[in-house]
Amino acid sequence: MRIDFTINNSTQPEARYATWAPSPLRLRLLDAVPSPQPVQVTLAERRNPTGGSIRFSTTRGGTYSTRLTIPMPTDGQSVTVYLRGEFGKPSTADGDVSVICQDAASQPLGLLPLMVRIRKNANRLTSEERDRFIAAMAQLNNRGMGRFADFRSMHVSGLADDQAHAGPGFLPWHRAYLLDLERELQLIDPSIALPYWRFDQASPNVFNTGFMGVPDSIGAVQFGPSHPFLFWATDGEQGIKRRAIAPSPGANASPAVQAETSTLAAGPRYAAFRRMQGNPHGAAHVSYFGGSISSISTAAKDPLFFLLHCNVDRLWAKWQVQNKRFDPSNVDAYAGGATPTSLLAGHNLQDSLWPWNGVITPPRPPNAPGGDLSRSACVDAPGPRPLVSQMIDFQGQISEKAQLGFSYDDVRLS
Ligand SMILES: [Cu+2]
Numbered sequence: 001m002r003i004d005f006t007i008n009n010s011t012q013p014e015a016r017y018a019t020w021a022p023s024p025l026r027l028r029l030l031d032a033v034p035s036p037q038p039v040q041v042t043l044a045e046r047r048n049p050t051g052g053s054i055r056f057s058t059t060r061g062g063t064y065s066t067r068l069t070i071p072m073p074t075d076g077q078s079v080t081v082y083l084r085g086e087f088g089k090p091s092t093a094d095g096d097v098s099v100i101c102q103d104a105a106s107q108p109l110g111l112l113p114l115m116v117r118i119r120k121n122a123n124r125l126t127s128e129e130r131d132r133f134i135a136a137m138a139q140l141n142n143r144g145m146g147r148f149a150d151f152r153s154m155h156v157s158g159l160a161d162d163q164a165h166a167g168p169g170f171l172p173w174h175r176a177y178l179l180d181l182e183r184e185l186q187l188i189d190p191s192i193a194l195p196y197w198r199f200d201q202a203s204p205n206v207f208n209t210g211f212m213g214v215p216d217s218i219g220a221v222q223f224g225p226s227h228p229f230l231f232w233a234t235d236g237e238q239g240i241k242r243r244a245i246a247p248s249p250g251a252n253a254s255p256a257v258q259a260e261t262s263t264l265a266a267g268p269r270y271a272a273f274r275r276m277q278g279n280p281h282g283a284a285h286v287s288y289f290g291g292s293i294s295s296i297s298t299a300a301k302d303p304l305f306f307l308l309h310c311n312v313d314r315l316w317a318k319w320q321v322q323n324k325r326f327d328p329s330n331v332d333a334y335a336g337g338a339t340p341t342s343l344l345a346g347h348n349l350q351d352s353l354w355p356w357n358g359v360i361t362p363p364r365p366p367n368a369p370g371g372d373l374s375r376s377a378c379v380d381a382p383g384p385r386p387l388v389s390q391m392i393d394f395q396g397q398i399s400e401k402a403q404l405g406f407s408y409d410d411v412r413l414s
Contacts, residue, residue: 003041003072003101003110004028007083014190014377016095017117018052019407021395022060022082023378025099029072029109038071040104043081051096052116053089057082060400085116087412092126094191115191119314120409122195122211122307123203130211133195135228136188137303140181144233151181152234153369154355155300163354163365165296167347168270168335170277171316172391174309176353176373176382179404181306183374193406196310199249199284200259207250212304219243219291221302234301241291242302254287263315268323271336273316281312314408317394321411326397328389349389357385379405 006026008015025043032039044067045054055064060082070079083099091097095113102108120129141148154160154177164173178194185192197206206212213221213229221240223229232240246254253259258280266273285294285308292298292305299305320326320333331337334349341348345363352359355368372384381402382390395413396403407413 001032001039001103001109002030004030005099005101005110005112006078007112007114008378010377012377014186016112016114017190017378017405018054018083018085018114019116019118019395019405020085020087020411020413021397021403021407022057022084022400024060024080025056025083026078026080027070027072027101028076028078029074030076032072032074032076035074038073040069041072041109042102042104043068043070044100044102045097046100046111047097048093050092052091052114053086054083054097054099054114054116055086057084083114084413085118085407088409089116090118090120090409091116091191092129117191117193118407118409119193119310120195122197123201123205125195125205127210129195130205132189133185133192134211134303136185136192137306138228138232139188140184141232141234141303143231144236144238147184149234150370151177151184152300155305156297158297159355159365159367159369161296162344162363163346165277167344168274168338169343169347169351169353169388171274171313172334172388173346173353175313175316175391175394175404176356176386178306178309178313179382179406180356180370180373182406183376186376187374194310195307196314196408197249197304197307198260199288199308199311200253200257200280202249202251202253204250206307207248212307213240213242214248215242215244215289215291229303232303240302240304241298242293242304243290244288245290246288249288254283256287257283260315260318264319264322266319268325269332269336270325270334271332273319276312276315280315284308284311314411317408317411320392320394321414324414326393326395328392328398333392334388347388349387351388353386353388353391376405379403381405 056068057064099112101110209224292302325333356373393402394404
């Protein structure tokens with residue numbers, strides 16, 4: 001007798017990743033002696049001491065526990081339960097936690113290795129997590145010849161200004177953009193989740209020559225020997241241009257960058273919260289460094305950009321949890337009740353997002369780099385051509401199918 005597992009509606013190894021949001025886990029008893037009585041099986045976790053931790057429930061919205069006993073039919077019919085990462089206990093490596101299934105006599109029936117894959121504070125990554133991330137980013141860049149060029153091209157001034165920055169779609173657009181990049185990195189190394197830079201806190205483990213590098217006196221970022229970013233290139237130019245204009249964010253948070261508590265105190269309306277596009281977002285872009293990161297047309301040339309924007313997205317996620325703003329139809333969850341199509345194209349709730357929609361007729365830009373949004377083996381949303389509305393309910397709290405497949409280490413489900 002053994003148990004066959006299907007997680008996230010897939011049997012692919014690429015689907016064996018959990019977040020704080022529930023993942024469906026389908027079980028099937030194989031090679032059982034036929035019986036009218038079901039066989040009792042128990043699910044539990046087996047984890048490395050520093051590994052991720054998981055919990056189980058018979059229903060998606062039910063109570064999650066460390067062990068779950070389920071009556072299984074002996075005729076091979078499947079039973080679906082739910083599994084989620086235990087908040088505060090993310091994985092640090094692929095497969096560092098497993099679902100273990102046993103029968104009533106504690107005989108093992110099956111083992112499913114997993115990872116609780118969570119976006120974390122870049123300053124607190126293990127050296128292995130950091131190294132996997134920079135290696136995958138470098139591979140995506142491939143000395144300037146790789147897929148990364150599309151991401152740089154999506155964020156070019158003149159194309160991305162209106163679509164990504166000039167209205168309430170700023171946050172949803174960048175959420176889709178980060179998700180696309182993260183999924184491309186996961187194709188290289190599925191254990192990767194984007195890290196975020198807390199730009200309102202000193203981050204000594206980020207701004208050193210082993211991670212995001214240290215600018216020299218002429219604004220060329222320096223890395224240690226064998227760092228994969230030694231060969232970083234964009235637009236035919238070698239290296240990363242980042243010039244220190246203030247004490248390093250490794251040592252000090254800039255007083256010009258709004259602290260998180262103030263950002264989250266914006267109140268329950270999106271219309272007020274989205275002013276964070278100016279400060280802390282804009283302030284974080286310009287208060288520490290000159291060079292690429294300080295202007296829209298060049299910011300995405302610097303890999304630091306993605307850590308900065310991951311924190312912008314995390315602040316939005318934190319605000320959403322604090323104010324229960326997951327329902328796209330709630331006027332305070334997005335755009336403050338603007339009438340449909342009253343905003344610039346790409347900023348209305350039901351608008352598709354450029355460039356993934358491929359639309360290159362006015363008022364959209366004349367080209368659309370990058371093609372479809374990358375798919376995930378774990379979740380179906382948002383599909384290849386996302387809408388603004390699909391970026392709101394990212395943990396599937398209003399609709400199970402809306403789940404985008406990411407969580408933040410310090411942002412609870414609700
Ligand atoms: Cu930005």
